[in-house]
Amino acid sequence: MKMDLLPWVWLSTLNKISPKKKKQLIDFFDNAGSVWDASLPELRLAPFLSNKNIDQLFCKEYKKDAEKILKRTIENKIDVVTIQDKDYPEILKHIYDPPIVLYAKGKLKPDECCIGIVGSRKATVYGLEMAENTAFDLSKGGITVISGMARGIDSHAHYGAIKGGGRTIAVLGCGLDIVYPKENIYLMEQIIKNGAVISENIIGTQPLPHNFPARNRIISGMSKGIAVIEAGEKSGSLITADYALEQGRDVFAVPGNINRWNSKGTNNLIKEGAKLVTGSEDIFEELNLCSNINLEYRNIEDSAQSFMLNKLGKDEKKILDILRYEDLHIDTISEKTGISMDIVNSLLIIMELKGLIIQVPGKVFKLKE
């Protein structure tokens, strides 16, 4: 067993000491081993420690537990990356309260360029699409996409990055032995293969609500900028955006329909000065990253589409024409084009199968980009 990791794991289990104080402890004593060995008078020398902190540092139970936890961590093939390790992300070290230990599955790189993509769990098809496309482009451009592996936007950001063939990192709010949400078990495997899943929480930590804001500070801490796609007025994604501002990161926001409840957060961000993003190019530009990525793959699809268009029937063209302006409900399509409901019904499916339009929940149809 790597005994030199034991003091680090022990420190990370102490729940009464804030991350900030843990960082100060390390700075004060040079490394975790010295904290482990420190005597009471030595600890008293640290001005920032309260009596409660010192009590916990002296509690033998925690030291005993730490051994078990380290053993389980190693058994689960989880790496322990300390703030003094060379793999520890450089950019994260400089935030106000960096985690002194990161538990990781997969591979961490110390100085990769990351962008965080966060957003609502209850996302719309539009949001999911934006997340996936943005992540895809970023990943093509060699940027690592960081997110939280939650449902909705987060998951799709990871999907997009993996599809783009780049690296992606998921920061969890629970121990790495727990998959939350459960349905993302396959996604988690893929992320480990194509990057890393990390957490500051020790193994066995449940996904409790208060873990998530702390998790968000790591997402923003590791990123050069945070892109928020769909957030309600009181959303966890806005907490991430706040952290990002505190940490001096750029905040990007994708605008949404002003009437939709889960666009309100992002639209407010834009009002307050976040950079409005309509595509990944905006992010590249803001970060002064020369985007030598190839966006040509889109053009190929375009030409395929225009080829299809020539073969469309009259009614199909009519439907495409009105969908160009807005997404419409099937009833409205029938009304506006004057085509009877039975024909609209079948044409829409046929067009969907041709890949011209997509159906979103509520029997609303929109053009495929």
Added chain:
Amino acid sequence: MLSKITSCGIIGIEGFIVAVETDISNGLPAFDIVGLGGIAVKEAKERVRAALKNSGFEFPLGRITVNLAPASLKKEGSTYDLPIALGILAATGQFPLREYKDSMFVGELSLDGQIKRINGALNAAACACESGIKNLFLPIQNADEAAVINEVNVLPAESIKEIFDHLTNRKAIDVHQVDVDTLFGDSHSEYEDFSDVKGQANVKRALEIAASGGHNCLMIGSPGCGKTMLAKRLPGILPDITFEESLEVTKIHSIAGILPEGASLVTKRPFRSPHHTISNVSLTGGGKIPKPGEISLAHYGVLFLDEFPEFSKSALEVMRQPLEDGNVTISRINASLTYPSVFLLLAAMNPCKCGYLLDESRGCICSQHEIDNYMGKISGPLLDRIDIQIEVPNIKYEDLQSIKVEEASAEIKKRVNEARKIQLERYKNFKIFSNAQLPPSLIIEFCQLDSKGKKILESAFKKLSLSARAYNRILKVSRTIADMEKSKNINERHIAEAIQYRSLDRKFQGSRVKYGGSL
């Protein structure tokens, strides 16, 4: 001294002949009724005694034994009051004859000798007809109902005295008759009209298809979008009820005692909408004194279940077998009964617990877990029996304001009738009468696709990730759509439209769930 009077008992919806045998012998005065009578039958004693006395007849002093044969079948209700009273009169020689083989008597007695309304008069008439009995004496309130059976002379009576006068040739009772054709000729529809519903063209179309092919249907939409309003109008576009169907429905309603007074036949398709707190037994039928449940009362009509997931899980599951077989067999300690239950199931539900999952402007506050739970209340096998699933959008203000004249139910019904006619003709040798009832073996025979249709179905399954159970449903619904266009073959467009009605099979259902996120 023995007498024999014929009456009628009921098992399920079928009547059976009951011989009421009365024996009066000397001995200590006693009055016994044997032959598995229920409490109402046991209590007949007191009613009969008082009714006879108050009608001016003599109640014999002696040992009276009444047997209701066959003695092995349970008998419930108050229909036996009249035959028991007549049996006593016959046994004591107050009647010219001791046996009336060609007449059947049913009716409840009140203490003053009046005859009161009973349940199941039509069933009794049908039973009399089958057994070759010519005359049926019954309460005057039931006359219209029973007179539908033309082969039997229906002789309504208000009091026991009138029957006595008739049998002793003092004053004859006139045979009651109704004209069945005028009953059906009444074209006035009591259902609300589809023209009241503004907009919702897509849902209306789906309901028209459901009515044409007898497909079960599920509507999903936010609260207040008009699901109930649409549902209430569905029976108005169902094909006209036939005389045979009407007889069967009336029999069930007659037993249940829900036939309105003075009504002779149920000439409109029934529409039943039980509340979601309903128990399993009231849904399927049964109980200590067996009665048909809601699914049988909706026979040949519509069973509307609003707030579908709120129904108890077991209540929903008990519907599975009746939905498949078209009848429900209830086995209890006393008997095993079969009630018919061919109905169109129309269910309505919110997309999630709070109801606003599909609402664009209003956020849903349910957690993913709650949404999954809510949808999970409807089991796969039950969903499997629902051919058409449609999303009902919120109605727009412009639509409410619109002065556009919407199509009336009568118009839609005309088309539905035509589509049904084609199906009846096609399936006349197969004992089914609508596309919804097609078993897999016949689907292969009647739902042949051309190559284009096959191709579109194949690509739909691949691209739209439809579930396997959707396959047969789509074929059946597309068959109906083809019938509505009087097209012999199912083509590409019919298939495509049928796919539109599989909302729940589409993996993106619930917007935030499984949309496309595959690797």
